[in-house]
Amino acid sequence: xxxxxxxxxxxxxxxxxxxxxxxxxxxxxxxxxxxxxxxxxxxxxxxxxxxxxxxxxxxxxxxxxxxxxxxxxxxxxxxxxxxxxxxxxxxxxxxxxxxxxxxxxxxxxxxxxxxxxxxxxxxxxxxxxxxxxxxxxxxxxxxxxxxxxxxxxxxxxxxxxxxxxxxxxxxxxxxxxxxxxxxxx
Amino acid sequence: xxxxxxxxxxxxxxxxxxxxxxxxxxxxxxxxxxxxxxxxxxxxxxxxxxxxxxxxxxxxxxxxxxxxxxxxxxxxxxxxxxxxxxxxxxxxxxxxxxxxxxxxxxxxxxxxxxxxxxxxxxxxxxxxxxxxxxxxxxxxxxxxxxxxxxxxxxxxxxxxxxxxxxxxxxxxxxxxxxxxxxxxx
Numbered sequence: 001x002x003x004x005x006x007x008x009x010x011x012x013x014x015x016x017x018x019x020x021x022x023x024x025x026x027x028x029x030x031x032x033x034x035x036x037x038x039x040x041x042x043x044x045x046x047x048x049x050x051x052x053x054x055x056x057x058x059x060x061x062x063x064x065x066x067x068x069x070x071x072x073x074x075x076x077x078x079x080x081x082x083x084x085x086x087x088x089x090x091x092x093x094x095x096x097x098x099x100x101x102x103x104x105x106x107x108x109x110x111x112x113x114x115x116x117x118x119x120x121x122x123x124x125x126x127x128x129x130x131x132x133x134x135x136x137x138x139x140x141x142x143x144x145x146x147x148x149x150x151x152x153x154x155x156x157x158x159x160x161x162x163x164x165x166x167x168x169x170x171x172x173x174x175x176x177x178x179x180x181x182x183x184x185x
Numbered sequence: 186x187x188x189x190x191x192x193x194x195x196x197x198x199x200x201x202x203x204x205x206x207x208x209x210x211x212x213x214x215x216x217x218x219x220x221x222x223x224x225x226x227x228x229x230x231x232x233x234x235x236x237x238x239x240x241x242x243x244x245x246x247x248x249x250x251x252x253x254x255x256x257x258x259x260x261x262x263x264x265x266x267x268x269x270x271x272x273x274x275x276x277x278x279x280x281x282x283x284x285x286x287x288x289x290x291x292x293x294x295x296x297x298x299x300x301x302x303x304x305x306x307x308x309x310x311x312x313x314x315x316x317x318x319x320x321x322x323x324x325x326x327x328x329x330x331x332x333x334x335x336x337x338x339x340x341x342x343x344x345x346x347x348x349x350x351x352x353x354x355x356x357x358x359x360x361x362x363x364x365x366x367x368x369x370x
Contacts, residue, residue: 025259027212027222034255035220037212039268040247083224119351119369126354126367133351138327166304166318169311182311184304 005157005172006049009075009084013042016077026053026152027072028064028090036064040150043105044073049174051086052148054105054113057094058121062148065090073152081162086154093106094148101151106143111136117146143160160185189365190357191234191344194260194269198227201262210333211238211259213249213275221249225335227260228290234359236271238335239290239298242279243306246334250275258337266347269348271339273359279333286336291328296321345370 013022021041030036038061044052051073055062065071069089076083093099106114115138120127154174160170167185198207206229215221223246228235236258240247250256254274260266278284291299299322305312339359346353352370 003284023261023263025210025222025261027210027220028256029214029218029220033214034272035212035222035257036272037210037213037220037222037257037259038270039259039261041281071223072212074218076208076210076221076224078208087219087221116370122354122369124368124369128194130351135350165320166315169307184307184309184311185301 003049003125003174005084005154005159005170005174006045008159009157010045012077012080012082012084013045013075016079022075023075024051025074025075026061026111027094028061028148029068030064031072037059040073041049043108049154051152052101052105053152053156055092055148055150056122057092057146057148058123062092062150065092065150071152072178073154083158083160083162085102085158085160087156087158088152088154090150092148095143095145099149100130102147102149103143106147107139107148109139111138113143114139117144137170143178158183178183187332188234188357188359190269190339190344191230193344194342195230197262197265197267197269198230199259199340203287205222207260208260209236210259211246211337212259213246213255214247214255214350215249216252221245228293228367236284236337236339237290238337239336240277240333241302241307242277242310242331242333245308249275250335256337258339268343268345269346270343270345271337272341272343273337273339275335275337277333279326280328280330283361284334287332287334288328290334291323291332294324296323299324299326301328316335 025039027037071090073086115134157172169183169185211225212222215327256275258271300319342357354368354370
């Protein structure tokens with residue numbers, strides 16, 4: 001049985017994004033201990049609530065998450081005026097890990113997204129020339145070492161709904177019975 | 186003279202949001218050292234690039250920022266497929282500080298937003314009863330102690346544009362000459 005928070009999240013994401021990319025913000029602890037955050041696309045949500053993202057092994061966020069697994073994922077759904085905050089831990093899975101999920105996700109990406117994993121190291125000084133940046137890579141190509149999954153497991157979830165007075169704020173802990181707690185907004 | 190990053194940000198925010206609230210994600214370091222993030226509304230950008238947010242003195246983020254000033258602000262502009270990431274430090278200004286800006290920002294808020302600062306402590310177990318949650322407070326009412334400003338000063342700014350091939354990624358350091366550096370996306 002899916003937890004209340006997961007049903008609510010899935011329903012809101014489907015309504016907000018339809019077939020469009022499901023954007024979230026992923027916050028991590030940077031190399032220097034300061035918070036970092038960036039927009040990511042959720043590639044799937046497992047039945048237990050695990051959130052799947054793809055990311056380049058050479059990117060800062062993968063480095064950060066290998067060092068400090070704590071993370072927060074925020075979904076802001078502007079048309080609904082609803083926010084989900086997911087506090088949890090992330091595992092990074094790469095070529096060295098035995099993950100069938102990694103290959104499945106790779107094959108589901110667009111050609112344009114797959115191509116990005118063959119670009120020069122992200123965040124380095126820009127390499128000139130278009131030849132270094134392929135624009136399409138088909139699903140028949142094996143995923144390169146740069147292709148990694150970020151599997152984010154929420155430990156606590158908060159939902160804030162700005163449509164009612166007063167605003168409705170609820171929290172769930174995902175372990176145990178996942179009972180919901182109503183909070184002051 | 187405004188820096189290149191600031192002109193670019195202001196132009197993109199105006200185009201994305203018009204007169205609607207300018208939503209961003211604010212990432213901080215939580216009480217337990219884990220990253221926290223939530224959606225906030227930018228209430229103004231000062232000529233030097235300082236970003237102004239309002240927040241409840243009793244909220245977690247104010248507590249967090251008083252303890253650790255490092256923060257990141259992310260603007261994702263979905264209609265433009267452009268992202269700005271601002272890494273910097275935040276100062277929290279409250280009733281004890283001599284800030285004329287605090288009163289100016291208070292008076293510019295909507296009645297509904299001002300009312301929230303008279304609600305019971307955010308994040309506590311929900312207080313029942315509507316009487317505890319006023320829905321309108323006029324600008325003539327003095328700002329309560331719960332009303333604080335978060336003044337966020339960006340130290341480095343990254344802009345990512347997904348509309349071109351390859352994606353265009355630039356970084357500015359806001360001190361010194363604020364020269365821009367092109368990075369691999």
